[in-house]
Amino acid sequence: MSNTNHIGLNEVSASELAQKLNELLANYQVFYMNVRGYHWNIKGRQFFQLHEKFEEFYTDLLAKVDEVAERILTLGHYPIHAYSNYIDVAKIQEDKDVQDGEACVRGILQGYQALIELQREILSLASNAGDEGTAAQVGDYIREQEKTVWMLTSYLD
Template sequence: MSQTNSIGLHEASASQLAEKLNELLANYQIFYMNVRGYHWNVKGSQFFELHAKFEELYTDLLTKVDEVAERILTLGHQPVHAYSDYVKIAKIAEDKNVSDGEACVRGVLAGYQSLIELQREILSLASDADDEGTAAQAGDYIREQEKTVWMLNAFLG
């Protein structure tokens, strides 16, 4: 019989989930900074609308950064916490010096699509491991972000 951690999950499953969650954490951190940059640098006729929207989005992303890190700790593992590691681990690339509103929105869409794909992988792993906590977290994030993707696509026409 395999070892279990303090919340009753098999350690091998918890370790695999923590590794994927660290990948998610890295992507959230890079994406957070991208959206922060869009907020700071957006220009054009839709400045006021997009500036406010990007602030709403990066505030939510920052909350999720903390929640993902805390989930990794709950699984008994350590969250990655160096930007140099985030850049190595993340699939989302840094998006520098973007100021065109439509390009910013497209960057946000691409980031959410990457997060949703990774969260679906985590949801599947968590379900296989009977990890309801991680599965619920991933499912909630997916649901929220799918709606945001729909709305941003509607914004672009």
């Protein structure tokens, strides 16, 4: 009996990666809803600029939610899909009733920082497991999001 999954990865490693990817999925889902809320509820002089930018962010986050879930399935495991599970698992907390532009931007900055930290853990696990698919996926996310963090930080300075 083989100890590898259908894509040739060690099953124990694939299971560990799927668990971490489910944690990532939970964080993406909570963060996505936070950014949706910022988009809906932003007020003030920067409304037009931030409203449009927040839509750009949440659209990208939603695409990544689907990609992460599909990677979990590719590893031979199942993505969690209940918001109650997301709240229990996610490091990113719900951010409710935020309307101030600067507070919204700070919330987005903190969300991306949390995602990058978790994705670096996953990148290390994937590299050690020889999982190029997961490593490439989260590596791309990290690269994109580091640039976003730089831009958000510059905006707040």
